[in-house]
Amino acid sequence: MFYMHAVGTVGAVHAGPDNTSPTRTGPAAGSLPPNAPEERLPSDEELAAGGAVIGEIVIRNENIFDISDPRENNWLFRLTNKLHARTRPWLIRNQLLFRTGDAYDRRVLDESERILRSNRYFYDARIRPIASHDGRVTVEVLTRDVWTLRPGFSFKRQGGANTTSIDFTELNLFGTGVGVSIARSSTPDRSSDSVHFDSAHIGGTRLRTELLFAENSDGRKRSALLERPFYALDTRWAAGGSFVDDVRVDTLFGRAGVAGQFQTDAKKRNAWGGWSQGLKGRWAKRFRIGFVQDESRFAPAPGTLPSDPVPPDRVLAYPWAGVEIVEDEFEKAKNRDQIERTEDFSLGTRFHASLGYSSDRFGADREAVVFGGLFGTSFQTTDSSILLVDSAADGRIEGGSMRDTTLGANGRLYLRLSDAWLLFSMLSGRRGVNLDQDHELVLGGENGLRGYPRRYQAGDRSALFTLEGRYYSSLYPFRLIRVGGAVFYDMGRAWGGGFVKSPDPGVLRNVGVGLRLGITRSGLGNVIHLDLAFPLDGDPTISKVQFLVTTKQSF
Known part of the structure; x- marks a missing residue:
């Protein structure tokens, strides 16, 4: 098997409240929390085979520290979060390779992840489907900032x-x-x-x-x-x-x-x-x-x-x-x-x-x-x-x-x-x-x-x-x-x-x-x-x- 090398580096993201306000694009947001699918989702292959399209896009940009984690809930980390200017949702959205109404394609989601992770101002990025109704898939884009x-x-x-x-x-x-x-x-x-x-x-x-x-x-x-x-x-x-x-x-x-x-x-x-x-x-x-x-x-x-x-x-x-x-x-x-x-x-x-x-x-x-x-x-x-x-x-x-x-x-x-x-x-x-x-x-x-x-x-x-x-x-x-x-x-x-x-x-x-x-x-x-x-x-x-x-x- 032949491969070629290219490297980018980023680390794991932990989702948490941290005063995060999800930014939504596409149709009106549903009642589900972005991190909590209400039922088992079809697999990526099943979604693609069924002709599913991208519906709502939920953008969640987490701050540097996860204040919902007791190990990170201290005055210094809270101050750091407060002083830090969070990455603008439009900047994240503009780097995505998919839009509302596009055919659901896991390859495109994965490539968008890699593009986001290549930015030095992100600790990590993750993109995943969180809900699917009537052939429309709600997609969550989760990133975490670093101090820049x-x-x-x-x-x-x-x-x-x-x-x-x-x-x-x-x-x-x-x-x-x-x-x-x-x-x-x-x-x-x-x-x-x-x-x-x-x-x-x-x-x-x-x-x-x-x-x-x-x-x-x-x-x-x-x-x-x-x-x-x-x-x-x-x-x-x-x-x-x-x-x-x-x-x-x-x-x-x-x-x-x-x-x-x-x-x-x-x-x-x-x-x-x-x-x-x-x-x-x-x-x-x-x-x-x-x-x-x-x-x-x-x-x-x-x-x-x-x-x-x-x-x-x-x-x-x-x-x-x-x-x-x-x-x-x-x-x-x-x-x-x-x-x-x-x-x-x-x-x-x-x-x-x-x-x-x-x-x-x-x-x-x-x-x-x-x-x-x-x-x-x-x-x-x-x-x-x-x-x-x-x-x-x-x-x-x-x-x-x-x-x-x-x-x-x-x-x-x-x-x-x-x-x-x-x-x-x-x-x-x-x-x-x-x-x-x-x-x-x-x-x-x-x-x-x-x-x-x-x-x-x-x-x-x-x-x-x-x-x-x-x-x-x-x-x-x-x-x-x-x-x-x-x-x-x-x-x-x-x-x-x-x-x-x-x-x-x-x-x-x-x-x-x-x-x-x-x-x-x-x-x-x-x-x-x-x-x-x-x-x-x-x-x-x-x-x-x-x-x-x-x-x-x-x-």
Whole structure:
């Protein structure tokens, strides 16, 4: 059986009064409480076979804490609920793929659930029929909010380097789904003052927009996106446009640290449109066409260690066409990448390929074929394990030879040992062919080798293997944090064809232990990682232990 991997994460919802006022659409509401069907309902198959249609749609948006539960009925949780701006019912309704009068279809209800769960401002979502009379089905849509406001300070440490941020972030402004962030951050590469705005439902539509303005210590960044995506498997058309204007200092790394720097002025514009016949059986096929302008100009970085040589300028401009094929096959799981939260895994095959032609007729500085593609699948190896495999390729063909081409593949295995224990392993590899100087492959503490400094190795190929035992405890302190743990072994290497010549230490290994804290009531980072990693190789100048603090969307 072939599958493809895609992940979203959410957790279980408990319905309760909590001053909830159900919002109803469709015909006049009946006398039944939304959570209490008066009789046994027909099965989904029976409803569909009988030609049932959607009648009343009852929307129940629960607050952060369930005050009807004595364990959550305290002054702090009540105050939190009072201060929190609940998600607006119209925002929930506009994300549903069904309306009153539509034919009852469990597949459409399930896909609507997944769409709702993909929002970071929801803890979970559940959609189910609660009554059926005269061929009309009353459907309940139940969601639970999370806390989405973060005014304050954040800290992250990985690869021996710290990242700090003072910010004001709101993921669900006034319950409208709008995200805003004002931040001052400091990373190993730069400090930045930024403003970010995003919304996936402008004016109650399917239009998505994202804006970023950043003034950085080494330049600036401006970006904008406006699109109507393929938001569902049966979506018939999509279109969008984006631009990025990014001035920055890029760094080349050797084992001793920074080996060279150069200034990059990158501008990219992309406009596209797409169409589809929708979902046919188990498959959706989508076609896209578009035009890209991709310009990168380079200069010596002012006042810093120069790079010798500075990369040559690169200007690409090309029309392109692409095709995407998606299989409708999904499952819900728990305790894989999250702790006691519902996770959506796509088990269907996914394929995407695109091809473009860059020419001076379009304003480019070279003739090139620009290509990209990906393929994903999975294998249900046993009843207790699943293997997810993904591969990708992108690059250019210039003068009959590949340029700046990256080929990559990775596999992830989840093996369930018990309710509380899972064995996770991951193997990935990347191969670069005639990479541009600003696209070297690096490996270190920030991207998999947790026992080593960041960007400790560089080259035109890399490989990484991780073996991790994951423990999901039943601890739930203060009903705020789910507790888990991990023991791990990492082994990897980046080598060959680097732009900086330095001794090759070969394959690097580390072992480590970590604590995982699943933040159940906040949408601002789902899992806090606290890791101690111990390198087994490398030169004697590196630290004998790395302490890592990160916040991620997964275990």
